[in-house]
Amino acid sequence: MTQAPNPRRVRIFIAEKGTPVELRTINMMAGEHKTPEHLARHPSGKIPALETDDGQFIGESVAICRYLEAMHPKPDLLGSTPLEVGRIDMFNRILEFELWSQIGTSWVNGPVVAKMAAGRFKQIPEAKAASDTNTHRFYERLNRELGTRSHMADNRYSIADITALVAIDFASSMVGLKPADNLKNLWEWHARMSARPSAKA
């Protein structure tokens, strides 16, 4: 499922590293992610998952990136000093817990999933309304913060930029949560990130 946001995070990370990794698509519509074969790759049956050269599996996008960084340290996207490692993880986690999770709540309680799930679980419209509001508020916060730094984590490119780019692109195209036009710092950052060759991954 090439539209899925988490696999795109890893594809961009791989493109930035320049490390060749063989890609395989999992057909989620056909339930391939819930087969015993895929559950061995990721215990929650999620994507993406990585198979190492010696046949071990790692699931979860950021965990995969962390493995790839340990195997191929340069260019570093997770930080090169203890302070950078800590600061980049802080910003990446803030984006995951305060932006990505809100977009996710709007997505699972929104119209596209309603059609895909066809009544198999109960959506909560109130939860979507709250997370729509929170998402736009967080965009405003990012816009303010990007007035004082060039990237999502301080003043250098990192995994936090990948997390934010993929979240915003997914929210804009699939969840109806595009940042407002007047958020100039955010859109300037978005244009810079989108111009990197890796963004096409």
Place this chain on the structure above:
Amino acid sequence: MTQAPNPRRVRIFIAEKGTPVELRTINMMAGEHKTPEHLARHPSGKIPALETDDGQFIGESVAICRYLEAMHPKPDLLGSTPLEVGRIDMFNRILEFELWSQIGTSWVNGPVVAKMAAGRFKQIPEAKAASDTNTHRFYERLNRELGTRSHMADNRYSIADITALVAIDFASSMVGLKPADNLKNLWEWHARMSARPSAKA
């Protein structure tokens, strides 16, 4: 606020490392976490936050642990090989996204927060009902998985055990989400983790 779960994660991590770190309590009831002084430590005004010896700040519990691990690699709690680093982060993230987040949803939409927030935001009872169910389902999954491995991340102690212990203790004592008595593997693991001196932190 010594009951807060995220600071306890870092306190246990520090106790396992044996690294002396000076602790300071933030009075959340008095709003001390939303002052400009604390926002400089953590841009979201959350706890915990760490001040490094040279006056830099890192927020987010796992980001702080990652910094401490980079500064004091032994005993390692985040993995000593690329594969361990990836696998431990995978299990830790699964616990955060599929257990911790559900407990958090039940907490913010539950009776204790209703009293503390006193109408300042709108709770969603349906969201609490769904996350209560999801939490108990996840406990059952952990109980099954602990039939095939000794720890949360494969067969070694790691940050994933700290994440799970703190989540379960908080859910049991503050959110009314104690694991069912018949989940024997989970309780056996819980007893082993609680017996470590660090659990008192």
